[in-house]
Amino acid sequence: MEVIIKTPEKLVIRTDLNYSLLNAVRRSVEEIPTLAIEDVEIFKNDSALYDEVLAHRIGLIPLKNDGKITSKSSGTLSLKKTGPGTVYSGDFKGDLKIVYDNIPLTILEKDQEIEIVATALVGTGLQHTKHVPGLIYYRHLFEVKSGNVKIDSIVQNSFGVIKPEKKGNKWVCDLNDAQTDEIKTLDKESISDSSEFLLFVESFGMLDSEKIFSKAIETLQKNIEAFEESLK
Numbered sequence: 001m002e003v004i005i006k007t008p009e010k011l012v013i014r015t016d017l018n019y020s021l022l023n024a025v026r027r028s029v030e031e032i033p034t035l036a037i038e039d040v041e042i043f044k045n046d047s048a049l050y051d052e053v054l055a056h057r058i059g060l061i062p063l064k065n066d067g068k069i070t071s072k073s074s075g076t077l078s079l080k081k082t083g084p085g086t087v088y089s090g091d092f093k094g095d096l097k098i099v100y101d102n103i104p105l106t107i108l109e110k111d112q113e114i115e116i117v118a119t120a121l122v123g124t125g126l127q128h129t130k131h132v133p134g135l136i137y138y139r140h141l142f143e144v145k146s147g148n149v150k151i152d153s154i155v156q157n158s159f160g161v162i163k164p165e166k167k168g169n170k171w172v173c174d175l176n177d178a179q180t181d182e183i184k185t186l187d188k189e190s191i192s193d194s195s196e197f198l199l200f201v202e203s204f205g206m207l208d209s210e211k212i213f214s215k216a217i218e219t220l221q222k223n224i225e226a227f228e229e230s231l232k
Contacts (some may be wrong), residue, residue, distance in 0.1 A: 004198070010200070022199060023221060033218060036123060038121040040119075062107070076094050081114050087108060092118065099204070099206060133203065136213070138199045154175075155183075
């Protein structure tokens, strides 16, 4: 494996893992336990939004999941505001940290009031997508035969995640759809999937991208162990 990009928001890895294992890791992100707002008590809502719509918006606010998360972890947030003005996610106060403070929730006119208490509980993406901490996906690198001037030019001028690499009489490269279509138009036999993949992890802010990747692998490992145990 080779780490190409590593930031809290995005992790890109070059790997030769097989398709089935990569797909299993991708699916495991839905089973990572995270804290998300589950219960919303609305004591006052003078805004134009129905309580149900407002509660749905609040439920999708991403929360920072720092520290150890257990099945019993929880937290509360409260909001009390008087208009005029926009109500933002950052107006919530409490023992949980909101990832993005500038998510607009509703608008209050002069003297309109809003008062809410929200409770966050632990769950997984199998229960609701609000618990999914990010995305994991992957794509093949390409192998392209060199020797055709036009095709070589397309490859050399590509702007993929990795720079084109010459290996023998072939290029190993990361191309977009337009570039692959153009090469196939010139010579459809010259391009094929490489045995290598690019694996992408993109965080929604609840967990760092590297932690999402490691927790997805941990989750997959636990599922494999559970499956092996069931066969005994």
